[in-house]
Amino acid sequence: MIETLRRRPGLQAALLIFPAASFLVVFFLMPLFIVVAYSFLERGKYGGVVWSFTLENLQRAVDPLYFNTFLRSARIAGLTTVICLLIGYPLAYLIATQSDRRRNFLLLALMIPFWSNFLVRTYAWLTLLRTNTGLINVTLMGLGLIREPLPLFGNDFAIILGLVYGWLPDMVLPLYAALSRLDPSLLEAASDLYAPGRRVFTRVVWPLTLPGVAAGSILVFIPSLGAFITPALLGGGKSLMIGNVINNQFLAAHDWPFGSALSTIMIGLMLLATLAYFRLVRRRG
Amino acid sequence: MSASYAVELVSVTKRFGEVVAVRDMTLRIPDGEFFSLLGPSGCGKTTTLRMIGGFEMPSRGEIFIGGEPQGYRPPYQRPVNTVFQSYALFPHMTVYENVAFGLEMRGVSREDIRRRVAEALDMVRLAGMERRRPSQLSGGQQQRVALARALINRPKVLLLDEPLGALDLKLRKAMQLELKQLQHRVGITFVYVTHDQEEALTMSDRIAVMNHGLVLQVGTAEEIYEHPNCRFVADFIGETNFLHGTIAGRRQGALEVTLDVGGTVLAQAGQDIGRGQPVTLAVRPERVRLSPGLPGGEVNALSGTVEDVVYTGVATTYWVALGQGERLMVRQQNEQIGAGPVAERGEKVTVSWPVDAASVFAQASEAQAQAAPEAGA
Numbered sequence: 001m002i003e004t005l006r007r008r009p010g011l012q013a014a015l016l017i018f019p020a021a022s023f024l025v026v027f028f029l030m031p032l033f034i035v036v037a038y039s040f041l042e043r044g045k046y047g048g049v050v051w052s053f054t055l056e057n058l059q060r061a062v063d064p065l066y067f068n069t070f071l072r073s074a075r076i077a078g079l080t081t082v083i084c085l086l087i088g089y090p091l092a093y094l095i096a097t098q099s100d101r102r103r104n105f106l107l108l109a110l111m112i113p114f115w116s117n118f119l120v121r122t123y124a125w126l127t128l129l130r131t132n133t134g135l136i137n138v139t140l141m142g143l144g145l146i147r148e149p150l151p152l153f154g155n156d157f158a159i160i161l162g163l164v165y166g167w168l169p170d171m172v173l174p175l176y177a178a179l180s181r182l183d184p185s186l187l188e189a190a191s192d193l194y195a196p197g198r199r200v201f202t203r204v205v206w207p208l209t210l211p212g213v214a215a216g217s218i219l220v221f222i223p224s225l226g227a228f229i230t231p232a233l234l235g236g237g238k239s240l241m242i243g244n245v246i247n248n249q250f251l252a253a254h255d256w257p258f259g260s261a262l263s264t265i266m267i268g269l270m271l272l273a274t275l276a277y278f279r280l281v282r283r284r285g
Numbered sequence: 286m287s288a289s290y291a292v293e294l295v296s297v298t299k300r301f302g303e304v305v306a307v308r309d310m311t312l313r314i315p316d317g318e319f320f321s322l323l324g325p326s327g328c329g330k331t332t333t334l335r336m337i338g339g340f341e342m343p344s345r346g347e348i349f350i351g352g353e354p355q356g357y358r359p360p361y362q363r364p365v366n367t368v369f370q371s372y373a374l375f376p377h378m379t380v381y382e383n384v385a386f387g388l389e390m391r392g393v394s395r396e397d398i399r400r401r402v403a404e405a406l407d408m409v410r411l412a413g414m415e416r417r418r419p420s421q422l423s424g425g426q427q428q429r430v431a432l433a434r435a436l437i438n439r440p441k442v443l444l445l446d447e448p449l450g451a452l453d454l455k456l457r458k459a460m461q462l463e464l465k466q467l468q469h470r471v472g473i474t475f476v477y478v479t480h481d482q483e484e485a486l487t488m489s490d491r492i493a494v495m496n497h498g499l500v501l502q503v504g505t506a507e508e509i510y511e512h513p514n515c516r517f518v519a520d521f522i523g524e525t526n527f528l529h530g531t532i533a534g535r536r537q538g539a540l541e542v543t544l545d546v547g548g549t550v551l552a553q554a555g556q557d558i559g560r561g562q563p564v565t566l567a568v569r570p571e572r573v574r575l576s577p578g579l580p581g582g583e584v585n586a587l588s589g590t591v592e593d594v595v596y597t598g599v600a601t602t603y604w605v606a607l608g609q610g611e612r613l614m615v616r617q618q619n620e621q622i623g624a625g626p627v628a629e630r631g632e633k634v635t636v637s638w639p640v641d642a643a644s645v646f647a648q649a650s651e652a653q654a655q656a657a658p659e660a661g662a
């Protein structure tokens with residue numbers, strides 16, 4: 001038996017991979033397949049599907065009414081990603097250049113807020129931001145610094161703030177990994193070859209950490225695009241994202257096929273973003 | 286400060302918290318010299334080099350390059366370039382882009398860059414490799430890219446930190462020669478860090494031997510090999526026998542030493558050492574002559590017993606017991622085939638050496654050099 005395996009490394013690899021592969025097929029690929037398949041079926045009266053083929057769901061999903069929500073969501077997710085990058089890069093740089101002990105402490109500090117439930121944390125933001133009863137506006141008005149409450153809630157600002165807060169660590173961690181892998185002697189070499197600090201960054205640090213930038217951006221962009229708790233709570237019911245629409249299709253409208261069609265389009269968009277990432281990494285590596 | 290020195294360090298000290306990495310170092314390196322910093326691990330070689338390059342700032346003292354004080358100038362404002370131990374080639378750039386980097390940063394025109402990169406790659410025999418990535422090169426090729434990348438800038442001084450350390454022995458030997466010839470051709474001052482004494486002896490015009498952040502001796506290969514100024518240098522460079530004794534006086538311009546194993550020998554007087562002082566005598570094994578039988582009254586002759594004979598091809602090494610646990614290593618060149626050993630194990634022999642073959646160091650000053658050393662260049 002063992003002899004046979006030794007002689008056939010291909011078979012050995014197949015056997016080793018089998019448990020993980022079957023797990024992925026059953027619990028990951030199957031649901032995905034179901035979502036895509038449902039997009040082509042008709043809705044049942046009280047949820048569920050009727051097994052007859054139709055393209056109507058997908059046509060409805062690209063209707064301007066929904067497509068604009070897609071675009072709006074992409075814009076919010078894009079802005080969230082850019083802001084996370086602008087805050088996350090210097091933060092990751094700072095952490096990566098500390099001594100071992102401080103580095104671990106800072107990484108811990110970055111992650112501690114995420115030990116509590118996401119919903120609870122978003123409610124916490126709600127109590128801070130709410131227009132008339134939120135802590136920030138109440139304090140500022142109490143101090144007489146403003147007369148009218150600031151528009152902190154129920155708009156894109158609140159959603160983006162909530163999303164940045166929620167996904168910043170997902171940006172920082174890959175950036176931190178990329179930056180701490182960077183060989184410091186490369187920076188010294190660039191400096192030795194007459195590059196002032198600014199150009200050491202643009203010519204050496206940035207290009208070598210680009211895979212981290214891309215990984216972090218994807219990790220922030222994808223969940224932001226599909227977010228529904230944050231816009232539901234901080235958008236104040238007025239500002240919605242595609243995640244809320246999908247959520248409603250399943251839970252309120254009981255239109256599973258249409259919800260699936262919207263999801264399928266979103267999965268397609270994410271696939272494109274991920275492919276772009278791998279192209280970028282391959283070209284640089 | 287005189288401009289005829291490419292590099293000049295004046296009383297430079299570097300502390301890292303409690304650690305004194307370099308202690309009150311004064312060095313003068315003339316233009317065009319191949320100068321090596323040699324010493325054991327942790328003695329401060331890299332730190333010295335990094336201070337010249339501007340990667341570390343001295344805690345005290347001043348560094349001059351081409352006669353100009355460098356103060357707190359950053360690396361990119363110094364007329365020196367560095368070849369890093371790990372080469373530090375930019376992995377995301379081609380060989381061409383790596384070599385062109387320095388010129389590009391200084392705003393040299395595109396055509397000039399193209400011409401000079403071609404020249405530089407020619408010089409290190411890497412023409413045709415322009416489009417490769419560093420990861421597609423062998424260790425020796427990467428090393429040459431690093432050299433080209435530094436030399437293309439025509440620096441006043443090239444700093445090299447154990448540049449051959451990562452190469453295998455054969456390639457290292459070949460590169461030693463190549464580097465030496467290259468330095469000769471371009472005429473740029475090289476400051477070369479190594480812990481390999483043979484490498485330093487082979488390549489350098491002059492060598493500074495360091496220990497514990499101190500420069501112990503500066504001189505040509507021959508000077509530090511033949512006339513080491515302290516026990517550490519004698520021990521670190523090549524192989525040496527140490528014998529213990531006491532100064533008995535002076536005779537014919539030489540020091541007379543009474544050895545602990547018995548007998549009196551003459552040795553050159555490097556430092557002035559007073560009568561009655563305990564001393565250590567250093568003799569190179571290849572300077573000792575071995576002859577059968579008992580001493581016949583010649584100077585610097587001792588009797589002993591052969592303990593071991595080891596044939597190593599070029600030479601034969603004899604271990605001779607002198608008594609009181611002191612042994613002398615004697616190396617005799619094998620000039621003729623089949624001549625056989627001069628003496629067998631267990632045989633009584635006479636060992637002797639010329640007066641100028643032995644160096645004498647006071648034992649007290651040694652202890653001092655270990656504990657709280659004074660600068661001595």
Ligand SMILES: Nc1ncnc2c1ncn2[C@@H]1O[C@H](COP(=O)(O)OP(=O)(O)OP(=O)(O)O)[C@@H](O)[C@H]1O
Nearest residue numbers: 301304305306325326327328329330331332333480
């Ligand atoms: N950044 C630093 N912080 C603290 N101590 C340092 C630092 N750099 C060097 N040292 C200490 O200074 C001393 C000299 O180090 P240096 O790197 O110059 O030695 P070296 O002669 O180059 O040794 P090696 O042959 O091992 O490279 C060592 O004791 C080292 O631990």
Ligand SMILES: [Mg+2]
Nearest residue numbers: 330331332446
């Ligand atoms: Mg070193």
